[in-house]
Each structure stands twice: as C-alpha cells, then as structure tokens.
Amino acid sequence: MANVGYVALLLALVLSIYAAIAALVGARRQMPALVLSARNAALAVTGLLTLAVIVLEYLLISGDFRTLYVAEVSNRAMPIFFKMTALWGSQAGSLLFWSWLMSLFGGAVLLRKWGNMRTLMPYVIVVTQFTLAFFVSLISGVWTLLAGPLGSLGVTGTAELLADMATINPFHQLGFTPADGNGLNPLLRHWGMIIHPPMLYLGFVGFVIPYAFAIAALATRQTGDLWIRTTRRWTLIAWLFLSMGLLLGAWWAYGVLGWGGYWAWDPVENAALMPWLAGTAFLHSVMIQERRGMFKVWNMVLIILTYSLVIFGTFLTRSGVISSVHTFAQSGIGPLFLGFISVMFTASVVLLFDRLDCLKSENELDSMLSREAIFLLQNLLFLAILFVTFWGTIFPVVSELVAGQKAIVGPPFFNQVNGPLFAALVVLMGVALLMPWRRASRQKLARLLLWPTVAGLAVTVILFALGIRKFAILPGTETHVLPVSLFYGIATFAAVITLLEFWRGMRARHRSTGKSYPSALWTLFGRNRRRYGGYLIHIGVIMIALGVIGTQFFQVETQRNLAVGESLTITSPLTGEYSLMYKGLESLPAPEDVNRTGATLAVSRGGRDIGQMNPTHDFFIPQQQPMTIPAMRYSLIEDLYVIVAGWEDGGATATFKAYVNPLVNWLWIGGLVFILGTAVAAWPDPAEDRRHALAGAPGRVVPA
Amino acid sequence: MNKKKHIHLWSFIVLATLAVSLAMPALAQTPSVDEINAVAKKLSCPTCSGINVADCPTETCAQWRAKIGEMLAEGRSDQEILDYFAARYGDHVLQVPPKRGFFVLVWVLPVIAILAGLAWLAYLMRGWSRKTPPATEGYPQGAQEAEGGAVVATSGSPDESDLIEDEYLQRVQKDLEKLS
Numbered sequence: 001m002a003n004v005g006y007v008a009l010l011l012a013l014v015l016s017i018y019a020a021i022a023a024l025v026g027a028r029r030q031m032p033a034l035v036l037s038a039r040n041a042a043l044a045v046t047g048l049l050t051l052a053v054i055v056l057e058y059l060l061i062s063g064d065f066r067t068l069y070v071a072e073v074s075n076r077a078m079p080i081f082f083k084m085t086a087l088w089g090s091q092a093g094s095l096l097f098w099s100w101l102m103s104l105f106g107g108a109v110l111l112r113k114w115g116n117m118r119t120l121m122p123y124v125i126v127v128t129q130f131t132l133a134f135f136v137s138l139i140s141g142v143w144t145l146l147a148g149p150l151g152s153l154g155v156t157g158t159a160e161l162l163a164d165m166a167t168i169n170p171f172h173q174l175g176f177t178p179a180d181g182n183g184l185n186p187l188l189r190h191w192g193m194i195i196h197p198p199m200l201y202l203g204f205v206g207f208v209i210p211y212a213f214a215i216a217a218l219a220t221r222q223t224g225d226l227w228i229r230t231t232r233r234w235t236l237i238a239w240l241f242l243s244m245g246l247l248l249g250a251w252w253a254y255g256v257l258g259w260g261g262y263w264a265w266d267p268v269e270n271a272a273l274m275p276w277l278a279g280t281a282f283l284h285s286v287m288i289q290e291r292r293g294m295f296k297v298w299n300m301v302l303i304i305l306t307y308s309l310v311i312f313g314t315f316l317t318r319s320g321v322i323s324s325v326h327t328f329a330q331s332g333i334g335p336l337f338l339g340f341i342s343v344m345f346t347a348s349v350v351l352l353f354d355r356l357d358c359l360k361s362e363n364e365l366d367s368m369l370s371r372e373a374i375f376l377l378q379n380l381l382f383l384a385i386l387f388v389t390f391w392g393t394i395f396p397v398v399s400e401l402v403a404g405q406k407a408i409v410g411p412p413f414f415n416q417v418n419g420p421l422f423a424a425l426v427v428l429m430g431v432a433l434l435m436p437w438r439r440a441s442r443q444k445l446a447r448l449l450l451w452p453t454v455a456g457l458a459v460t461v462i463l464f465a466l467g468i469r470k471f472a473i474l475p476g477t478e479t480h481v482l483p484v485s486l487f488y489g490i491a492t493f494a495a496v497i498t499l500l501e502f503w504r505g506m507r508a509r510h511r512s513t514g515k516s517y518p519s520a521l522w523t524l525f526g527r528n529r530r531r532y533g534g535y536l537i538h539i540g541v542i543m544i545a546l547g548v549i550g551t552q553f554f555q556v557e558t559q560r561n562l563a564v565g566e567s568l569t570i571t572s573p574l575t576g577e578y579s580l581m582y583k584g585l586e587s588l589p590a591p592e593d594v595n596r597t598g599a600t601l602a603v604s605r606g607g608r609d610i611g612q613m614n615p616t617h618d619f620f621i622p623q624q625q626p627m628t629i630p631a632m633r634y635s636l637i638e639d640l641y642v643i644v645a646g647w648e649d650g651g652a653t654a655t656f657k658a659y660v661n662p663l664v665n666w667l668w669i670g671g672l673v674f675i676l677g678t679a680v681a682a683w684p685d686p687a688e689d690r691r692h693a694l695a696g697a698p699g700r701v702v703p704a
Numbered sequence: 705m706n707k708k709k710h711i712h713l714w715s716f717i718v719l720a721t722l723a724v725s726l727a728m729p730a731l732a733q734t735p736s737v738d739e740i741n742a743v744a745k746k747l748s749c750p751t752c753s754g755i756n757v758a759d760c761p762t763e764t765c766a767q768w769r770a771k772i773g774e775m776l777a778e779g780r781s782d783q784e785i786l787d788y789f790a791a792r793y794g795d796h797v798l799q800v801p802p803k804r805g806f807f808v809l810v811w812v813l814p815v816i817a818i819l820a821g822l823a824w825l826a827y828l829m830r831g832w833s834r835k836t837p838p839a840t841e842g843y844p845q846g847a848q849e850a851e852g853g854a855v856v857a858t859s860g861s862p863d864e865s866d867l868i869e870d871e872y873l874q875r876v877q878k879d880l881e882k883l884s
Contacts (some may be wrong), residue, residue: 403806476811683741
C-alpha cells in the first residue's frame with residue numbers, strides 16, 4: 001500500500017518537472033500544444049499528490065507502524081481524529097501536506113478560464129511547478145542519490161546528511177513492524193493546533209500564486225496591472241489564511257500552553273510573521289499601482305520578498321538552524337532550502353533588473369501630502385518591523401558565526417523596538433483614510449484631522465489622570481518615557497477616523513437616496529466592498545491593538561504553593577481583588593496514554609463567591625511530557641487565568657500560577673472582525689471590479 | 705566615677721551595634737515567589753530554548769530560582785543578580801544580549817536601517833515631487849471620490865456632493881447644477 005503512495009510521489013515529481021520545462025519551452029517557442037500538455041501534466045500532479053495523501057491517511061488510520069512516519073506520529077491509543085491530523089504532525093508528512101496544498105492551488109489557477117491571461121499562464125505553470133518539484137523532491141528520496149557520489153568525492157558530512165533524507169520520505173518502510181508508535185506530539189493534540197498548520201500552509205502556498213503571476217508578467221513584459229488585478233483575490237485570500245494562522249497560533253499558545261501569554265517572538269513565530277509583514281505591505285502598495293500606475297518596480301520587489309520569506313520561513317521552521325520550541329530534526333533539508341531560496345531570489349532579481357524598462361511609472365508623486373506618500377511611509381514601517389524581526393531572529397546565528405559568542409534575542413528586544421513602530425503604523429492607518437490621491441489641501445486635511453486628534457489627546461490625558469501612569473521604555477535604553485495612555489490615544493485616533501468614514505458614507509447615502517441608516521450601511525458594504533471591507537479590517541486591527549496594549553503593560557501574575565483550604569489573592573488593575581481557594585485535586589478521565597489531573601479552585605471577589613475554576617495537568621506517558629492547561633474566567637475587561645504547575649503529597653499541597661490579563665479578549669474579537677472584513681473585501685462583485693478596471697485605464701486620474 | 709560611666713556608655717553602644725548588626729540579616733525579608741519570578745523572567749533557561757527561568761519546569765531552573773531567592777534575601781539588586789548569572793554561565797542566559805562588543809549591533813543596526821530607509825524615502829520623494837501644482841485641485845473630502853475612478857474637481861460645490869459615491873448620481877447632480 002505504501003508503495004502506491006511512493007510511486008505516486010515519484011510520478012508527481014517527474015510530471016511537475018516536465019510541466020515546468022514544457023511550459024517554458026512552449027511559451028518561448030510559441031507551441032500552444034506543449035503548453036497545453038504542461039497544463040495537463042500539472043493537473044495530473046494535483047491528482048497524484050491527492051492520491052499520495054489518501055494513501056498516507058489510510059496508513060495512519062489503519063496503524064501501519066511498519067511505515068516509519070506512522071510509527072513516529074501515531075500510536076494505537078490515539079483517537080481517530082488525531083490519527084488523521086497526524087498527517088501534518090512531523091516533517092515528512094507536513095512536507096507532503098504542503099506540497100499537496102500547493103498542487104491544489106496551482107491546479108485551481110489552471111482551471112480558470114485562461115482568457116486574457118493566455119500569455120501569462122505558461123510562466124505561472126513554470127514557477128508553481130518548479131516550486132512544487134522542489135518540495136516533492138525533498139520527500140521522494142531523490143537527493144539521497146547524490147550521497148554516494150559526494151561520499152566518494154570526500155564530502156562526507158554533506159553525503160551523510162543527504163543519505164539521512166531517506167527517512168523524510170513519508171512512505172519509508174522500516175525493516176520490522178513495531179508493536180506501537182510514538183504518538184502525536186502532545187502539543188498538537190488540541191483542535192486549535194490542528195487548524196493552525198493548515199491555515200499557515202494555505203497562507204504560504206497562497207502567496208506563491210501572485211509571485212508566479214508577477215514573474216510571468218516580467219517574463220512576458222506585460223507589466224501593467226493585469227497581473228495584479230488577476231491575482232488580487234488570490235493575494236487577499238492567501239493573506240487571510242496567513243493572518244488566521246497567526247491568530248490561531250496566538251490563541252492556541254494562550255489557551256493551551258499555559259504561560260499566560262500569546263506571542264513569544266519565537267523564531268518559528270517570526271518565520272510566519274515576516275511574510276505576513278511583506279504581504280501586507282504588498283497588499284497596500286498594489287493599490288497605488290492600480291490607481292496611479294506607480295511603484296511597479298517596488299511592487300515586484302515586495303512580492304519577490306514575500307515569496308522568498310515564505311520559503312525562508314519554511315526553512316527556518318524545519319531546519320533547526322535556530323533552536324526553537326518547534327524544532328524538527330536537523331537534516332539535509334537546511335542546505336537544500338538555502339540553495340533553493342538563493343536560486344529563486346537571484347533569478348527573480350536578475351529578471352527584474354532586466355525588465356526595468358517595462359516598469360516605468362505612469363505618473364509621478366504630486367505631493368508629500370498624498371495617499372501615495374502615506375502608503376510609502378507605511379511600507380517603510382512594515383519593512384522596518386520586518387527588518388527588526390529578521391535581524392533579531394537570525395542574530396544568534398550571526399553572532400555565533402562572526403563573534404564566536406552565542407546570544408539570545410528574547411521578547412524584550414522585539415517588544416521594545418517593534419512596539420513604537422506598530423504604534424506609528426496605527427497612526428498612519430488613521431491618517432491614510434483622510435488623504436486623497438495626488439494632493440491634499442492642507443486646510444481641509446487639518447480640518448478633518450482636528451476632531452480625531454482632539455479625541456486621541458483627550459483619551460490620553462483622561463486615562464493618565466485616571467491613574468494609568470505606566471511608561472514604556474525607549475528602545476535599547478532603560479528610560480521610561482513613553483506614556484502607555486498615549487498608545488490608547490493613538491488607537492482612539494485611528495478608531496474615530498475610521499468610524500467617521502463609515503458615518504460620512506452612511507449619511508451621504510441616506511441624504512441622496514433617502515434610505516435608513518442601517519440600510520445605507522448595508523449598501524455601503526454592498527457597493528464598495530474593497531473600501532469598507534478594508535476599513536473593517538482596520539477596525540479589527542485597532543481592537544487587536546487594544547488587547548496587545550492591555551496585556552503587554554498591565555498583566556498581573558502571581559505564584560503560590562497552597563495547601564487544601566488555603567487561598568491566593570491576585571489584584572486586577574481594573575476590577576479589584578480575586579481570591580482563589582484551593583479545594584482539591586482529582587484524577588480525570590483521559591485517553592489511554594495520558595494521566596490527567598484536575599485541580600478545583602473556588603473563586604471569589606469582594607467576599608462574594610463567583611464560581612469555580614478547573615485547571616488541568618496532562619502528563620503524556622510515552623513522551624514523558626507534561627502540559628498545563630489553564631482555566632480561564634473571561635470577560636471583555638479581562639481574563640482571570642490559572643494553571644496548576646505541580647503538587648506534592650498526592651495533592652495535599654499544590655503550586656498555582658495565576659494571571660490577570662486585561663483586555664486580552666479584544667485580541668480574539670478583533671481577529672474575528674479582521675476575518676469578516678477580509679471576507680467582505682474579497683467578495684466578488686463584477687460591478688465593482690469593472691469600476692476599478694476603468695480606474696486602471698490609461699490616463700487614469702482625470703480632472704473633470 | 706565619670707570614667708566608669710564612660711566605659712559603661714561605650715560598652716553599651718558597642719554591644720548594641722553588635723546586636724543590631726547581627727540581627728540585620730534576620731530582618732531582611734525572605735523574598736516572595738513573585739519577587740523571585742520577576743527576576744527569573746529576565747533570564748533564559750540555559751538548557752531549553754525559548755523559555756525563561758520563571759516558566760521553566762526543569763530542575764536546573766528550580767535551582768536557579770532558589771539561588772535568586774538567596775541573592776534577593778542578601779539584598780542584591782536585580783541587575784547584580786543578572787550580572788552574576790551572566791558572568792557564571794555566559795551572556796546567552798540573558799534575555800537580551802548585553803550592550804557591549806559585537807552585541808551592540810543588535811540594537812544599532814535596526815536604528816541605522818530605519819534612518820537609512822527614511823533618508824532614502826525623502827530622497828525619492830524629493831525627486832518625484834512636481835514643482836508646480838496641477839491646474840485643478842481635485843480634492844474630494846475624506847478621500848471619497850466618484851466611483852468612475854475619476855477625481856472630480858469639486859471646488860465650489862457643497863460638501864455633500866463630494867461624498868456621493870455613485871458616479872451616475874454625481875453626474876445627474878452636476879447636470880442639475882448646470883441647469884439651475
């Protein structure tokens with residue numbers, strides 16, 4: 001059975017290479033038959049990889065432990081749901097999963113009507129299939145063929161690494177059949193963690209499509225915004241999945257890992273954040289190209305950067321080059337990934353330079369006070385955050401290589417440096433909405449900025465007066481100078497501007513058509529999904545910002561060892577003092593390979609009993625790994641969050657860690673609004689698309 | 705008589721000082737778990753990666769927390785404790801590299817990069833900026849334009865018409881204005 005899967009994998013590899021070459025040759029030599037053949041080959045690859053996935057799922061569910069991968073990630077005691085999701089539980093399976101998703105996206109693009117994209121499509125096939133071929137090659141064991149020759153050439157280290165790669169084949173068979181497998185990593189046995197990798201992968205592979213179209217546009221010299229308009233929805237959906245993946249990861253870290261936080265600037269978290277930053281910059285910057293035919297080179301740079309960061313992020317996560325909680329085993333994968341990234345990046349940049357003459361701006365920047373200029377500044381900020389994140393992530397490797405000393409770059413660095421940059425972005429998020437294209441009139445701009453600025457300053461001062469006297473550190477120093485209430489003021493500023501935009505639109509529609517306000521709002525969304533979807537996303541971002549500021553600066557934590565009947569107190573900055581009394585410990589039902597213990601705490605506030613909390617402690621026997629699952633009491637204002645860290649004498653005494661996380665739930669609410677906004681913005685609307693296409697006609701911005 | 709009183713007085717002072725100084729350590733508060741954790745949070749676990757000493761469940765980190773407790777009881781400051789661990793185990797047990805030698809680059813390079821980016825942006829914008837403003841201002845209020853993508857010159861027209869999105873309605877309005 002496993003052999004079927006392996007053969008499917010090998011065939012997929014061969015066909016994807018064929019598709020890439022055939023499409024390239026067919027495009028260069030004007031041979032439509034060859035291009036069609038490439039297209040069919042690409043679709044066949046999708047089918048073959050689907051077959052491979054089905055086979056692997058069958059092996060997982062039926063518990064075929066003779067297959068190495070199944071023995072690694074599954075065991076008899078696991079519920080069937082986890083047996084299925086173990087597909088992406090470790091290196092080999094997750095690479096197959098990644099490849100499969102890539103082939104689905106690549107195939108879906110080909111199934112669309114080729115129409116006006118006929119010239120672009122062959123190159124799209126080249127890029128997508130070449131990327132796919134690389135990923136499939138990693139798991140198909142072909143690189144091990146190089147091990148022999150390299151070994152005899154004396155390059156034994158590399159030869160060994162390459163030979164090891166045989167085990168990254170998901171269908172690799174052991175010489176015997178183990179009685180049972182290792183089982184899925186306990187960290188992954190949670191439904192939040194089940195969706196998180198697929199979401200991230202969908203985001204990653206999704207961004208390959210706009211990149212492929214960008215390269216196609218360069219190759220065919222069709223560098224107008226055809227490729228942008230064609231891929232706009234793909235980009236938005238890829239971006240949505242990536243955002244959801246990041247939010248889900250944070251939510252899972254918060255609700256399952258039990259350290260009281262949601263983002264630790266871990267190298268693998270950063271690896272997923274970096275393409276998101278570049279992708280968001282790209283998403284905004286292409287609006288300028290659509291509207292004004294400017295920044296064509298810049299957009300190319302951004303999408304090449306995003307794609308490279310996607311592959312780089314995959315490399316970071318899987319190669320173990322920077323040790324992290326997520327580290328997979330070290331193998332020959334690392335150097336191969338680096339090689340692939342170098343090749344693709346260099347080739348893209350060379351192509352870009354060669355085609356610079358096709359990327360002339362159609363217009364010039366009219367004024368520093370314009371939406372174009374604001375978008376540029378916003379791009380700069382995103383790239384600054386990207387640089388800081390990138391630098392902080394690779395610094396340990398760099399310092400070890402260059403200075404011989406290992407350094408750790410932890411959360412304080414990232415928080416201190418990126419914090420103010422994000423705050424500046426929120427300010428721009430507000431200001432940009434008021435900036436017209438081309439040129440702003442200073443008086444009108446000042447008039448529009450007046451009330452939001454007043455609101456922001458008022459909130460800053462009022463919060464300060466009410467007692468929020470905390471100050472944030474100036475990055476790199478120990479001086480506390482930035483008042484936290486200012487951050488709330490900035491969020492208010494951006495929120496007021498965005499809400500006013502909704503209000504003005506509703507009022508205008510109401511006055512001109514006589515519709516009621518709610519119906520006016522509905523029509524706004526109906527007729528201008530891109531704009532109002534975008535505004536909704538911004539509101540989601542502001543809500544997330546509220547949650548981040550609250551938890552970052554006002555989190556309270558305490559730890560105590562309690563005997564049964566004793567209490568610990570924790571004081572929330574917003575709602576007063578909680579008292580938690582330890583009632584007892586008990587064993588809870590759990591799957592066979594887990595020891596689950598639950599603690600019971602009675603919560604009271606101001607003497608009044610308000611309920612119970614039950615944190616659990618799961619001990620996974622095969623892996624000898626504990627997980628402390630928190631109990632949470634949540635509201636819009638804050639979370640009361642408790643974990644049971646350990647106990648003695650069968651529960652006579654137990655150690656508890658309690659946190660109060662102010663405003664943390666605004667993160668998740670903001671996330672939902674964010675997703676809703678993206679869905680609105682991506683919703684197809686032929687009429688709107690036509691209007692935007694007209695805006696893209698030559699001589700774009702036409703004074704009446 | 706005076707000399708005897710002097711001796712008694714001095715003996716009393718010496719004994720009292722001795723007694724108080726012996727009692728001092730006992731007067732120093734034993735630090736609470738939270739105080740220890742506050743310092744432990746600033747240290748990275750030497751064996752695991754990506755976790756700080758306060759959150760780490762290993763035996764090593766438990767011992768380190770005990771050590772931190774001892775040092776806090778002795779009256780040492782947070783920075784002294786951090787320096788102690790860094791000197792003993794290496795700079796990589798700190799959450800952020802110390803600001804000396806090669807490590808300074810981790811802070812300095814982002815600042816340089818951002819300033820360089822701003823400078824480059826300013827240079828580009830200066831190069832692009834037109835010297836003369838265009839003939840019509842074409843400023844729609846609140847960035848809401850008529851949806852043909854055309855920026856409509858609205859100087860002199862009432863505020864509300866700037867906000868109307870429907871291009872057809874906009875044209876009708878303009879035609880009406882021409883007629884009236």
